[in-house]
Amino acid sequence: MNWWKIVGGVLGGAVLLAAGLLIGHFAIPKNTEPIWAKEVSRDVDxxxxxxxxxxxxxxxxxxxxxxxxxxxxxxxxxxxxxxxxxxxxxxxxxxxxxxxxxxxRYDVLLSFPDEKIPNNVRVVNPEGSVTFTSRRAESEITQDQKDPDILQPFLAFAPNGTAKGKLVYANEGKVSDFQHLSEKINLTGTIAIVRYGGTGRVNKAINAAQYGVIGVIIYTDPKDINDGKSDPNQTYPYSWYMPPSGVERGSFKENFGDQLTPYYPAKNFTYRIKESEIKGLSPIPAQPIGFEDAKTLICNLQGPPAIDTWQGSLGCTYNLGPGFQPSSEFSSSDVEVNVYNKRxxxxxxxxxxxxxxxxxxxxxxxxxxxxxxxxxxxxxxxxxxxxxxxxxxxxxxxxxxxxxxxxxxxxxxxxxxxxxxxxxxxxxxxxxxxxxxxxxxxxxxxxxxxxxxxxxxxxxxxxxxxxxxxxxxxxxxxxxxxxxxxxxxxxxxxxxxxxxxxxxxxxxxxxxxxxxxxxxxxxxxxxxxxxxxxxxxxxxxxxxxxxxxxxxxxxxxxxxxxxxxxxxxxxxxxxxxxxxxSLILPLGVRDYVETLEDYYNKAEQNFQANLNSKNISLAPLKSAVERYKKACETLEETIKNLKEMQEAPLKIRMINDQLMLLERAFINHLAFPDKLYYSHVIWASRSSGVATFPGLADTYLQATASNSQHDWDMVHHQLTVAIYAVESAASTLELVTKI
Amino acid sequence: MNWWKIVGGVLGGAVLLAAGLLIGHFAIPKNTEPIWAKEVSRDVDxxxxxxxxxxxxxxxxxxxxxxxxxxxxxxxxxxxxxxxxxxxxxxxxxxxxxxxxxxxRYDVLLSFPDEKIPNNVRVVNPEGSVTFTSRRAESEITQDQKDPDILQPFLAFAPNGTAKGKLVYANEGKVSDFQHLSEKINLTGTIAIVRYGGTGRVNKAINAAQYGVIGVIIYTDPKDINDGKSDPNQTYPYSWYMPPSGVERGSFKENFGDQLTPYYPAKNFTYRIKESEIKGLSPIPAQPIGFEDAKTLICNLQGPPAIDTWQGSLGCTYNLGPGFQPSSEFSSSDVEVNVYNKRxxxxxxxxxxxxxxxxxxxxxxxxxxxxxxxxxxxxxxxxxxxxxxxxxxxxxxxxxxxxxxxxxxxxxxxxxxxxxxxxxxxxxxxxxxxxxxxxxxxxxxxxxxxxxxxxxxxxxxxxxxxxxxxxxxxxxxxxxxxxxxxxxxxxxxxxxxxxxxxxxxxxxxxxxxxxxxxxxxxxxxxxxxxxxxxxxxxxxxxxxxxxxxxxxxxxxxxxxxxxxxxxxxxxxxxxxxxxxxSLILPLGVRDYVETLEDYYNKAEQNFQANLNSKNISLAPLKSAVERYKKACETLEETIKNLKEMQEAPLKIRMINDQLMLLERAFINHLAFPDKLYYSHVIWASRSSGVATFPGLADTYLQATASNSQHDWDMVHHQLTVAIYAVESAASTLELVTKI
CATH class of the missing domain: 3.40.630.10 (Zn peptidases)
Incomplete structure (x- = not known):
């Protein structure tokens, strides 16, 4: 055999062996490779x-x-x-x-108007005659408004009753509105007409009742909803604006969820509290009306004119009342709010x-x-x-x-x-x-x-x-x-x-x-x-x-x-x-840094001087925010490293769990015992105008008003709640093996 | 070229190719096989x-x-x-x-005896002379008891003060003990000596105070700790029994954790409540003593003899008091409890x-x-x-x-x-x-x-x-x-x-x-x-x-x-x-079925008749328990199927999360607002003797005592809490895609 044949044979054999190696390794699927291995690492398509x-x-x-x-x-x-x-x-x-x-399905407490006895707002003269009754329904502009199943305007959960008294105009029904009004008028026994906006629907009545008002009428002012337009030719069906007869219905209570089963699903097994135990309802009857009807009432009011910011677009001067102008058709008349809702x-x-x-x-x-x-x-x-x-x-x-x-x-x-x-x-x-x-x-x-x-x-x-x-x-x-x-x-x-x-x-x-x-x-x-x-x-x-x-x-x-x-x-x-x-959840937990830094800065700007004088330090809040920021950087580093290598699915799940559960770390069910359902330390409801941690802001507002030691202690407590939440959030994002 | 050479060459080539295929496929690790694939499916070794x-x-x-x-x-x-x-x-x-x-580290409130002014129990005669003082320390049986750093016996967090009055014997200091005793003796202003056992340490003093007792002495009776043996030759160092001078120290408060920072870690940022706001402390001074000292006090008591179950092993008849026998050295004397603890x-x-x-x-x-x-x-x-x-x-x-x-x-x-x-x-x-x-x-x-x-x-x-x-x-x-x-x-x-x-x-x-x-x-x-x-x-x-x-x-x-x-x-x-x-967590969630069925049966046996008469049904509790049982069977089926095939690591994690989080489903932080830290609906503390859901058992006890509608409502509420917890637990174990 010639040497070149031997060399050729060996080379040929080597080529075949190499080909076999390559095909065997790359082209033939390996049984030992788990079937799920590809699926678990697939990213968004x-x-x-x-x-x-x-x-x-x-x-x-x-x-x-x-x-x-x-x-x-x-x-x-x-x-x-x-x-x-x-x-x-x-x-x-x-x-x-x-x-x-x-x-x-859930068996829940609802509230409807009574089909047979419509709610209304009436003007009753001293002789007892009714000289005005609010519309029972909106005007029939298209076939839609003729539907017999349309519920007449009402406020769900508004309590039943008849309230009768002199009418006053109370702007948006905010606490500050009633405060202002009560400085000019004795509100006891009055009926207040207020416009939508400025505060929550039911809060208008809750606020009113605290000033002695016994019934509330809510309407939508063209200024607020129609860019001032009130002429029927300018409103629907000629534009998107609300027609004069339009009435905003709505729920009239502070707390969400079934009112009889707070914190528990409204199932057959669930204990129901008594209706009298429901919190956050209006104590006085209330009814919504359209601006057509509101105009009849407001434009006939007597008394001093409301200040400029209280004036609306009904085309007259809004006076405060109480009662109607002697020259008007309603002279000496009372206004009646009649509510017949069924829960x-x-x-x-x-x-x-x-x-x-x-x-x-x-x-x-x-x-x-x-x-x-x-x-x-x-x-x-x-x-x-x-x-x-x-x-x-x-x-x-x-x-x-x-x-x-x-x-x-x-x-x-x-x-x-x-x-x-x-x-x-x-x-x-x-x-x-x-x-x-x-x-x-x-x-x-x-x-x-x-x-x-x-x-x-x-x-x-x-x-x-x-x-x-x-x-x-x-x-x-x-x-x-x-x-x-x-x-x-x-x-x-x-x-x-x-x-x-x-x-x-x-x-x-x-x-x-x-x-x-x-x-x-x-x-x-x-x-x-x-x-x-x-x-x-x-x-x-x-x-x-x-x-x-x-x-x-x-x-x-x-x-x-x-x-x-x-x-x-x-x-x-x-x-x-x-x-x-997505393989890695697209939840930008780092973006909470801006929120937290902003909250901290607001707290520092608005509260620090007073807090210092009470020996309450904001420094630990600042460190907590810094710790949160650092934890985000660590996590981002981990994610970056993951992406650079073939990584185990459980490592990815670990990171995703950190991302998913971050928001949960801000939950504290013991933080706000008086606020039903509100457990998120960053986003709970807030009364204070300072946009920072709501518990801190609201207790601070209270403490500066009362200046009592107890109230300052509550500020300190709520500061602890805020710091603890941010520390917990940071801890959720830090390396899981950090102790 | 001869045909056999060609055939030989082809055959040889085929063998080499095949060898290459085999080696390439089986012997050379595949890059595409994730390195973590084996590790994630490894079970316990x-x-x-x-x-x-x-x-x-x-x-x-x-x-x-x-x-x-x-x-x-x-x-x-x-x-x-x-x-x-x-x-x-x-x-x-x-x-x-x-x-x-x-x-x-945490900065926590602790309580220590004062090294300079030892706590003690003394007998003081009518002339004001001290005729007996309890031991300051235990007897020095080995070198160990000579250590200068041994804290003198005390009850941590017992309040300071001097309480002086006639001594009474109150058995174990349970509510029933004081009830029994108060029917025979006016307890107002007395000092009660009680033995360890029967109820929590601090509860003895809390109970005592409710009956007018002003100071408590706690000792260990040889009946309870030494199988009756009290002779120094029968106790340590000659046996495991407690020597006559031995005193059980302990914490004297109801709630665990740092007392100033409930629910929050005791860090530098944490708001601390006032000491006066701590709940579950004794209102009266208390001090523990050994049975050597207890014998001196108890065996000299006058008054009617205690009933048989109250008698101990001090070698005398335990009389109830108040005060000492006229014939004894302590005739007409008072007993004084002096506590000087430092928080x-x-x-x-x-x-x-x-x-x-x-x-x-x-x-x-x-x-x-x-x-x-x-x-x-x-x-x-x-x-x-x-x-x-x-x-x-x-x-x-x-x-x-x-x-x-x-x-x-x-x-x-x-x-x-x-x-x-x-x-x-x-x-x-x-x-x-x-x-x-x-x-x-x-x-x-x-x-x-x-x-x-x-x-x-x-x-x-x-x-x-x-x-x-x-x-x-x-x-x-x-x-x-x-x-x-x-x-x-x-x-x-x-x-x-x-x-x-x-x-x-x-x-x-x-x-x-x-x-x-x-x-x-x-x-x-x-x-x-x-x-x-x-x-x-x-x-x-x-x-x-x-x-x-x-x-x-x-x-x-x-x-x-x-x-x-x-x-x-x-x-x-x-x-x-x-x-x-373990690959699959060895947590036997099905074993809760026995607990839940037992709880249900106890509730049925003890409460059903009365509950029916109040229109409160236990049937939804029974269905909840059945649902839990069924959920366990479903989960076991899933696990069995998993084990029979090569399965994805995230499926295993899913099951492990269900197993891990099952116990969490019984947590309800709103269930027992008056019980600090107790949120586990199955295992919260319970006063009732009926071993079922503690909230149900305790409210039932209260309702049968008062028979007020409010209290029966609370029973219904706690039944809801129990059902809800079991339903939640079942839901945790059911197929995750069940809606």
């Missing part, structure tokens, strides 16, 4: 998000809205129950449904839908909106429900086609009885408190999805900011810019860290996120499209809670073409997918 | 557990105990600080230390040690014991610390040798100031509340590790039962049986599910597990060796909290050879390793 957004369809949203608004669907009425079935069948659809959908326990349904997570089914990304309305509720809440149904249709289709399954479970909620005070969502949060607090990544609320079609409006806690920014940068407006850029041009702030960015608002207790945020400590956000404040100063969209909040109104004046609905659907759905599918 | 147990050394435990008991080491004294350093350096040792060890804020250290988990570092298995004693504390607590140090030595050695690292992190705690009311552990639980509740798998407490050398004694919540059984079956006794079999022969019960098994006791608030169980809702257990009740009825080991609890006493009378210490170390260490290393 940007192409899928693009596809999702493309498929969110404005026409379908419009169709959804048309179906949802056929009838008034007040909580627990037949029309509400019909919508329960509409949503259930949508979520159980074999082509675009979810993995599972159920109705979950009753009703079965209210939430509809719950779920898409099972593939890798982490025990992590929930929640998305919800309420279903019940006051009348047809085209904007509130059906604009949100129409969007939610479109999001679930697109995702459900992908799911049923086997093209997608989220990493984490997605839970959708169509809440019942929100208008009566966040009832369905609160009962749900109570029933599943234990597992929701352990497993929920975030809650996305889209209630009113479009207030107006000018700009995105997002509210949320700090960790939600980043993902909303990311999503809104990917959504185009009809004008060709991005939702993000348009938003930034309309509502912005300068962030120490990021420079000029859109302004994210804070969450109060205005919609169903409240129990999730305040009681459970879940990162929450609320997403909508809203006004251009250069164009309107309306307090809210003018048809809010009236019989004019209809499909006709929405499609003509709020969002013709439904492109704003579509943008909200794309943005919120994008956020949802990032939260459900 | 039974060989390692055997090796660990083998290496737990009785001689080393003995050496540890000798070192720990050189001096009295009351919390925050120099000797306690020395032991902080001893443990720190043990845990930082380069050959057998942990990954990290730190001291963590002071001290810096107390916990020593924390950690072994970082390899796979799930964010899961903590905790093991702890306190470090501080009342005197030398050989049994209480150093027997536990000696064992803990040996466990960490063996594990630390393996760790430093690179032979082992646990799957989960192991956190060791040497708590400060337990004797003053679980202070160190409570402050730790408060400081890290947020992350401990999210991450802690279980807490193992080994305080007194050996009360006596007869049998294992374990207390714990239901999920701990199985792992303690497993461990104790693997530990041999010196007699050749297993710890488990020996235990079962001494303390057993018949379980509906398992038949005859050892009896696991319930956890009260007697040691450092209390904050972890009651406030955090962590599965807890307490492990020790204990008495043969056929041999002794001693209330506790007789040297408890006296100057005779020394190394000499422990090594001669409690555990000669230290083999019981060794068995406890092996059992507790085995449990620790199973909790830290």
């Amino acid at each position: 940007e192409e899928f998000i693009q596809e999702f957004m493309k498929e969110v369809d404005n026409k379908r949203i419009e169709d959804n809205l048309r179906r949802l608004t056929l009838k008034p669907h007040v909580a627990t009425t037949a029309a509400d129950e019909e919508l329960v079935q509409v949503i259930l069948s949508h979520w159980r659809d074999t082509n675009h449904g979810l993995d599972d959908a159920q109705e979950v 009753t326990i009703k079965s209210s349904a939430n509809v719950m839908g779920i898409i099972h997570g593939s890798v982490e089914p025990d992590r929930y990304v929640m998305y919800g909106n309420h279903r019940d309305s006051w009348v047809h509720g085209a904007i509130d809440p059906s604009s949100g429900t129409a969007v939610m149904m479109e999001i679930t249709r697109v995702l459900g289709t992908k799911l049923k086609q086997g093209k997608w399954r989220p990493r984490r479970s997605i839970v959708f909620g169509s809440w019942g009885a929100e208008e009566f005070g966040l009832v369905g969502s609160t009962e749900f949060a109570e029933e599943y408190y234990s597992k929701l607090k352990d497993r929920t990544v975030a809650y996305i609320n889209v209630d009113i999805s479009v207030f107006a079609n000018a700009s995105l409006r997002a509210q949320g806690t700090a960790p939600a900011q980043g993902v909303i920014f990311t999503a809104s940068k990917q959504v185009k407006t009809p004008q060709g810019t991005t939702v993000y850029e348009n938003w930034k041009s309309k509502y912005n702030r300068t962030s120490p860290q990021y420079g000029l960015i859109p302004q994210i608002g804070t969450l109060g207790s205005g919609s169903d996120y409240a129990p999730f945020l305040h009681y459970l400590g879940i990162t929450c956000m609320d997403i909508a499209y809203t006004y251009d404040r250069g164009v309107t100063s309306a307090r809210i969209y003018p048809a809010y809670h009236t019989a004019f909040d209809t499909f006709d109104y929405a499609s003509k004046f709020i969002d013709p073409g439904f492109t704003s609905h579509q943008m909200v659907g794309r943005t919120a759905g994008n956020v949802l997918l990032r939260l459900s599918d | 039974e060989e390692f557990i055997q090796e660990f147990m083998k290496e737990v050394d009785n001689k080393r435990i003995e050496d540890n105990l000798r070192r720990l008991t050189l001096k009295p080491h009351v919390a925050t004294t120099a000797a306690d600080e020395e032991l902080v350093q001893v443990i720190l350096s043990h845990w930082r040792d380069t050959n057998h230390g942990l990954d990290d060890a730190q001291e963590v 002071t804020i001290k810096s107390s250290a916990n020593v924390m040690g950690i072994i970082h988990g390899s796979v799930e570092p964010d899961r903590y298995v905790m093991y702890g014991n306190h470090r501080d004693s009342w005197v030398h504390g050989a049994i209480d607590p150093s027997s536990g610390t000696a064992v803990m140090m040996e466990i960490t030595r063996v594990l630390g050695t393996k760790l430093k040798q690179g032979k082992w690292r646990p799957r989960r992190s192991i956190v060791f705690g040497s708590w400060g100031a337990e004797e003053f009311g679980l202070v160190g552990s409570t402050e730790f639980a408060e400081e890290y509340y947020s992350k401990l509740k999210d991450r802690t798998v279980a807490y193992i407490n080994v305080d007194i590790s050996v009360f006596a050398n007869a049998s294992l004694r374990a207390q714990g919540t239901a999920p701990a039962q199985g792992v303690i059984f497993t461990a104790s079956k693997q530990v041999k006794t010196p007699q050749g049986t297993t710890v488990y079999e020996n235990w079962k022969s001494k303390y057993n019960r018949t379980s509906p599910q398992y038949g005859l098994i050892p009896q696991i006791g319930t956890l009260g608030s007697g040691s450092d597990y209390a904050p972890f169980l009651h406030y955090l809702g962590i599965t807890c257990m307490d492990i020790a060796y204990t008495y043969d009740r056929g041999v002794t009825s001693a209330r506790i080991y007789p040297a408890y909290h006296t100057a005779f609890d020394t190394f000499d006493y422990a090594s001669k009378f409690i555990d000669p050879g230290f083999t019981s210490h060794q068995m406890v170390g092996r059992t507790a260490g085995n449990v620790l390793l199973r909790l830290s290393d």
